[in-house]
Amino acid sequence: MVEFETALREDIKTFLSEVPCHPLLVRLAWHDAGTYNHEDKTGGANASIRFEPEILHGANAGLKKAVDFLEPFHAKYPAVSYADLYQLASVVAIEAAGGPVIPFKFGRIDSEACTNDGRLPDATKRMPHLRDVFYRMGLSDKDIVVLSGAHCLGAAHKDRSGFVGAWTTKPLVFDNEYYKNVINGDTKGLLLLDSDKALCDEPELEKLVTTYAEDEGAFFADYIESHIKLSELGFPA
Template identity: 60%
Template sequence: MEDKLRHLLTELYKETPCMPIVVRLAWHDSGSYCARTKTGGANGTIRFSPEADFGANNGLGIARNLLEPIKKAVPEVSYADLYQLGSVVAIEFAGGPKIPFRFGRKDLPQEKCSPDGRLPDATKRMPHLREIFSRMGFDDKGIVVLSGAHALGRARKERSGFDGPWTSDPLVFDNSYYQEILKEDPDPKLLRLASDMALLDDAENRKLVELYAADKDAFFKDYVEQHVKLSELGMMA
């Protein structure tokens, strides 16, 4: 099953470069996790209303629709696994690291949709990001490392109210996100959210940003570790 899924996902990305939105879909499914109540997580409920209709999830129906023919071709895969595998194959396809993947996420029913407000607000800085990410079980390093996924993709006015990509090549997964947020003379065509610039607020976090900007391998190594954790949130619950 894994080989077939990887093949179908790779064919999709060759035809339609939707890697960024699939990465966002997977993260918005799993990022609803609450470690205290053991609710939310990578469980496929993002495809149901009301979760699908939360403002934070605007546009993600596009990713779900693109993945649906693959679910039809391999019905034994859960949506939760398909979204997460879609994300790791997307990152690898875009030049990022190879991320280990385990199957076994269960799809939960519509009644188990996560409540609204569990995903981060892009207009806020570290205190808010800490509150959101610590609920999932991440520390500051997790926030700094996972934000590097904004090397991929862009914001769209009609989806989030923001506009533009973070990097000059938004279909390539590399460490350029960190290089861009450190620039004193930012490229006006590129996006910087308050939540991106928040990574520079604390000296320790800034040091990490500087390390990742200078050393792609160090970023990839830490990214793999944090992404595996993100992709498995709620998996064992």
């Protein structure tokens, strides 16, 4: 543990208690890391999302607010890289929302090299597209199902994604309700995108969804593993 980690975590938790933006911080970390290409080693968790043109990509609409939220933390703890700060804030937000405690390592290096647009998942598409995106990152079908579970937090906004609504009845609580709703299908008042429905397109995927819907502990255990993989994409060797 670096010397300032405990203090930084507590500061982020205090901020979240005053400004409950847990989903936004998770989305920032995801969108920064999710640009990774394991073949050419470009993108990844390197904080390039804070620069134009990447922050202006359509998939990143609304995330400038998250970048601005975390700026004072970087000013207070200048020894932490932006890349580490974005990923740590996500981990703290998940824990503060009732989710699992996710181990964290510092050492990510900031970059100004923005990636091309189009590397993040398209919510209107199903498994072939999701596999293209996640396999490019070096992730698996299981990671697709597990990481989709983070949709338990937050809601879609018309001015950001074009969609409106929350995936669950408690959008500030990290739990396994998302999977129950995926199994139940379209439910009045709740959001279910094509990329969510895709998790039941194949028997093996649906089996995982069912497991997580029935066993929150199994979801949390697997989520820890997949989240670490995501948050360390492009991590220095």
